[in-house]
Amino acid sequence: MTFAKLRHLLKTKYAEYSEIIRYLIIGILTTLVSLGTYYALVLTILNPDDAIQLQIANIISWIISVLFAYFTNRSFVFKVKDTHILSEFLKFVASRIFTLLVDMAIMFVFVSLLHLDDKIIKLITQVIVIVLNYILSKFLVFIKPKSQKPESQTPEKTTNSK
Numbered sequence: 001m002t003f004a005k006l007r008h009l010l011k012t013k014y015a016e017y018s019e020i021i022r023y024l025i026i027g028i029l030t031t032l033v034s035l036g037t038y039y040a041l042v043l044t045i046l047n048p049d050d051a052i053q054l055q056i057a058n059i060i061s062w063i064i065s066v067l068f069a070y071f072t073n074r075s076f077v078f079k080v081k082d083t084h085i086l087s088e089f090l091k092f093v094a095s096r097i098f099t100l101l102v103d104m105a106i107m108f109v110f111v112s113l114l115h116l117d118d119k120i121i122k123l124i125t126q127v128i129v130i131v132l133n134y135i136l137s138k139f140l141v142f143i144k145p146k147s148q149k150p151e152s153q154t155p156e157k158t159t160n161s162k
Helices: 003-044 051-077 085-113 118-141
Strands: none
Touching: 003 051, 003 118, 051 085, 085 118
């Protein structure tokens, strides 16, 4: 395979999967925002040994990360323009609350009731939550108008080679 063919293949695959790649990048950044906020709070002004303060830190980090995720997903991942931002935001928050409840339910059943390893179950749960968040964001929250084509469907030059 020549360099030109490899470059063309990579460009084609990136165009095909660019939205998912951007979603994963934003997901990593959202996780860093969440963890950074949580640790900043418990290392400075909130005491993690106090159950209420621990939950306050957790809730604040969740709120900050959901706000970050909404605006970055809207502009960078799904590239939505000219929609009803308030209803879109409310759908986004509702979908994130739904996946939070899914996360909590899975953890309760598999860790609290079945006594499986919490770290392994949390990893599995995070994969489920990431997939659900993407599906809900793409098909429920950030719905592009029919006139706005996704970038992967833009016409490209085709070559007939045999």
